[in-house]
Amino acid sequence: MYNITLIPGDGIGPEVAEAAKSVIEATGVKIRWETVNAGIDVLAKEGILVPDKVFESLEKTRIALKGPITTPIGSGFKSINVMLRKKYDLFSNIRPIKAIPGIAVPFQNVDLVIFRENTEDLYIGVEKTIDEGTAEAIKRITREGSLRIIKAAFAYAHQNHKSKVTVVHKANIMKLTDGLFLQCAREVSKDYPHIQLQEVIVDNMCMQLVMNPSQFQVIVTTNLYGDILSDLCAGLVGGLGVVPGANLGKDMAVFEAVHGSAPDIAGKNIANPVAMILTGAMMLHYLGESDKSYSIYKAVETTILEGKFVTKDLDGSASTKDMTNAIIENISL
Template sequence: MIKIARIDGDGIGKEVTEAGVAVLESLDLNFDFYEAEAGRECFEKNGTTIPEETIKVAKNTKATLFGAISSTPGEKSPIIVLRQELDTYANLRPIKSFKGIDCLFNDLDFLIVRENTEGLYSGYETIDETKDKAIAQRVITKKASERISKLAFEEAISLKKESVTCVHKANVLKKTDGIFKESFYKVAQDYPNIKTNDYYVDATAMYLLIKPQEFDVIVTSNLFGDILSDASAGLVGGLGLAPSGNIGDKHGIFEPVHGSAPDIAGNNISNPIAMLLSVSMMLEYLNETYWAEKVKIACENVLEKGKVKTPDLGGNNKTMDVANEVIKEIENLI
């Protein structure tokens, strides 16, 4: 029995999580889902965006399937809390072009590896008594920088990629990004067969627009990775097709990159593909590589055929229509 924490969250998070669970339950595997709460609706109900019970549930399972949440002003972010509590120190964001999708580039297949526990998202913010000035601390440590760099090189080997690029701003952030860059090259010495280079984050943003094919694996800090990965999703069709995995040594959290989209919530027209690809990443993390590949290929086939698609891709189908079509494709593949 595979224990999975299920956190639907808010808005379309509920719809896409339902689709993800439907696909998982269609597989020849035994899952035990443990439901938990987080997000704005949770705050309105319980006075907290993420109860201790939710953290406990996530810690007692190997993987967490996370939908989407609406932000709650002045309150802590549930996903950031979970990442820190479970020490899922790496955020993996595959950027891939899909046949059947009209996008800027048709030949992209690279991975952004983002440090997930510190940087400007470390949570250390203060404001002075006059409320005229706020200060956020950017925390970068050698331990976290070396750990994320090592994972990036291991991912390059696993994906049969030739190069890893370190993205930083060490010319301005001399101490913090100095540590990040130095740690990257220290780890690189253990991987002599992998090509390495490094770019400033602003230059990387330009290169992603004009020559994204150059990249195999990108490793970077928390804020830079957050921005670059969302921007890169725009190269291949948008956030509705963008999965992600938060990976640690003991736990994994898997979520679509998009938000809770309250403007369309309840209409059941949200695109579940990002969630279903996140499900594939979760299965890979759980060493269920056979089923991970089947779910991934099924999603790709549904996108390429283009017969069943949600409004964001120019169709008129519902969320579960797409999920059911993916399930049919999986059945055809086995």
């Protein structure tokens, strides 16, 4: 029995979180869900964006499945995602990008994983006004932060029999910050002589990805570049509605789909549940339930390839619940 925190979120969050929960339970894995919530709905009811019970649950279970959460626009509100990553040092953001048969995209053989450093770079949010016409932001890269995300990427490549890791940087211009990240990649690569280290400047990387994405296997990069490249790569395989994600630290993991809360379609039972369902599959793999995880991946592929029960964004007309039920029906236990 696994104890897992479930954070449904807001917008379409509760719908896709329930879909993922149902699919996970259909595999037979025994989970005791501890449901807590955060976001604008909680803010309206309780006057606080993230109640203490969310933190208490996370610190008890050390693992969470999280739906999308809206960040209110206005002073004083920070991204809940960024806050959780910083608070619990969830330094590794992992996003598998894989083409799913049945989705009409230009490239059918995309299969790569992005390792994005999650706690440093411009996302530390240190900014100041120099004068009325000038603002400044701090870009912070540390050796410790760089080494641990790069080591995670190489370890993944080694464990999954990948032959190449691509480090993405802009060290030709930012010689100290990106230069440090690049130097750390070169150091780590020496411990993995069987894995090729490829060095690509970020602007060239964007071009290469849209021309020939299948040349890449494992990508490791800094926070800002990783954020941009993750969405670019999602577009290669059908959009954010089919891409899972995870935030991992030393002893805590928060699994979340990378798409937004889409409040305009909330409650209409038309949201695509695939990203959240595949995020659940990632979580099962993390727990050591690899067979159950794979059964979900295959069920999603089968459902999409059949094309009968897929949501509007996948050129179908099925509801969220109909697609979820079809995936459950296609799970092979």
